Amino acid sequence: MTHTSPSGACLDEAQQFLAAHPDAPAFDIVMTDCHGIGRGKIIRRHELEALYRSGRPIPTNIFAQDVTGRDVEATGLILEDGGADQRCWPIPGTLALQPHVNRGQVLVSMFTDAGLPTDVEPRPVLLRQIERARQAGFTPMGAFELEFYLVDPQPDAQGRHGPARYPLTGRRPIGPNALSVDELDEVSPLFDAIYEGAAKLGLTLESLISEYGVGQFELTIRYRDLARAADDVIIAKRLIRSVARRFGVEATFMPKPFGDQSGSGMHLHLSLADSSGANLFADQPDNSLSPLMLNAIGGVRATLGETMLILAPFLNSWRRFASAVYSPASDSWGVDNRTVALRIPGTPGVGGATRHFEHRVAGVDANPYFVAAVTLGAALDGIRNHRDPGPPTHGDGHAEGRGRSLPRSWLDAIDRCEHSAFVREILGARLHHAFLAIKRAEYEQLAAQATAVEWDHYGFII
CATH class of the missing domain: 3.30.590.10 (Glutamine synthetase/guanido kinase, catalytic domain)
Structure with a gap:
């Protein structure tokens, strides 16, 4: 087997897939951001072997974006190293066919030039534990x-x-x-x-x-x-x-x-x-x-109280707890x-x-x-x-x-997560800082908007 990747992926995996699926014209390469959203590129068939041989550059600011894909400058990751890319490599065993679109798919992970996992990507956080x-x-x-x-x-x-x-x-x-x-x-x-x-x-x-x-x-x-x-x-x-x-x-x-x-x-x-x-x-x-x-x-x-922002990361997450079903x-x-x-x-x-x-x-x-x-x-x-x-x-x-030790709201959960030594240790200092900056930016953006429900309740009454 030909090992060419710091992720442990083998070129043989790509070559065997290409031989088994001669009609697959393209491949989704999927990097998971802080929100659990797959971001990346669709590459053509002739580019797959190069992904396994030399990786594929993707901007590091993928981990500095809010859920809509907007950059959050407070993360400190937007123009780091001049906004340079880092190389992403296939995760072994994830190359497969999506039959409903006849494209391949492979999950990828980001590594530094020294071959180490980047410290702002979610998947390595789990691998460390x-x-x-x-x-x-x-x-x-x-x-x-x-x-x-x-x-x-x-x-x-x-x-x-x-x-x-x-x-x-x-x-x-x-x-x-x-x-x-x-x-x-x-x-x-x-x-x-x-x-x-x-x-x-x-x-x-x-x-x-x-x-x-x-x-x-x-x-x-x-x-x-x-x-x-x-x-x-x-x-x-x-x-x-x-x-x-x-x-x-x-x-x-x-x-x-x-x-x-x-x-x-x-x-x-x-x-x-x-x-x-x-x-x-x-x-x-x-x-x-x-x-x-x-x-x-x-x-x-x-x-549990310190991790509620991980478990309920968005405004809508907290609506789920409004009725206990x-x-x-x-x-x-x-x-x-x-x-x-x-x-x-x-x-x-x-x-x-x-x-x-x-x-x-x-x-x-x-x-x-x-x-x-x-x-x-x-x-x-x-x-x-x-x-x-x-x-x-x-x-x-x-x-x-609700347990007395648990946050009462999304903003409360953000504050609890910010002061949690446990969450900081699990995520790592840079990712902890970036994640909180993103959550605060999302909170502030939504807090500034008047919703349709507010108009229904207050618009022509108060």
């Missing part, structure tokens, strides 16, 4: 669940988007239809195409669920090593959005697109394995829960309880060999690399310090209200 876990004898394993809405791209007379029509029948959903198999049948042509694309992209999508909101769905992704689990989210969201558009609808990953409907989360399932692959969170011989897992949960609880804005934990923030699925003694915990707070808008990094980092701290998670919640966790 994974290496820390390996040094302690752990292999992090995980998977994400994605909730999202399918909506009509054409707004109504009031300028609002509504649920999309079903591709099979053309009917429009008129109310909640949670867990309806018939509804899944009506959208099956679209999801059949998504599953076909996922198979080609090396992405194992599993259960499809009709969720609690009108036009809301959930897809689960197969459990695997944590770095690839986070990669899976980037690949899955691009695939879902792209296929939906070819059916004349849009997939929205806003966490709260409709105020009267349930929000969309991105639940992270996490466990630690040993060097042989055995689950270290498995139940004890007496069917009790793993002390290691409980210490990990204790660590995550201890830092399986959207826990708390630091509670419990067993087989969907109203808590940190849930242990199942009951002790049942399925104990595959035991793990589920972090349910993050919205589907969050960056999966950041979410996985702060969760793993906090879990490792909890294990190292033998942190007690405290008593579990029984019954309705929403009745307990």
Whole structure:
């Protein structure tokens, strides 16, 4: 195998793909920014081998942009080194075909001239925590669940988007239809195409669920090593959005697109394995829960308030917590309880060999690399310090209200993140500074705008 890349990618991978797909004319090269958005270029077929031989320059200011792609000068990254590019190299194992567009796709990561990962990219943030876990004898394993809405791209007379029509029948959903198999049948042509694309992209999508909101769905992704689990989210969201558009609808990953409907989360399932692959969170011989897992949960609880900006990074993220419909804005934990923030699925003694915990707070808008990094980092701290998670919640966790240690708003979360030594250590000083500068710029921009709702409430009344 010919290794030419600091990322570990091999030229053989590109050559074998070109031979297997002689009709693929172009390739999406995708770099993930601070918001979890794929940015990059589409290159032609004859350029692929050069990507593997010598990388591809991309401007570093990709990590200094707000969610709309505008530069934020306060990050300090805009004109660094005169606005020079740095080289991006393929992430091994991510080169695959997108069958619905007949283009290839490969995720890339940015490196310095010395061959080191750049310190302002999200993916290396997670890789550092994974290496820390390996040094302690752990292999992090995980998977994400994605909730999202399918909506009509054409707004109504009031300028609002509504649920999309079903591709099979053309009917429009008129109310909640949670867990309806018939509804899944009506959208099956679209999801059949998504599953076909996922198979080609090396992405194992599993259960499809009709969720609690009108036009809301959930897809689960197969459990695997944590770095690839986070990669899976980037690949899955691009695939879902792209296929939906070819059916004349849009997939929205806003966490709260409709105020009267349930929000969309991105639940992270996490466990630690040993060097042989055995689950270290498995139940004890007496069917009790793993002390290691409980210490990990204790660590995550201890830092949850500081990490809320990671878990809820946008203004719309905080609308998801306005109504508690399986959207826990708390630091509670419990067993087989969907109203808590940190849930242990199942009951002790049942399925104990595959035991793990589920972090349910993050919205589907969050960056999966950041979410996985702060969760793993906090879990490792909890294990190292033998942190007690405290008593579990029984019954309705929403009745307990929001944890007193948690931020109350987006601005509060920005302030908490700014003063968090934990988040600064996880992200690194430069990325921590840049991320906060972006969030403050977004907050200030939106705070200065009068919304349509404000006009409805106040415009001709007060």
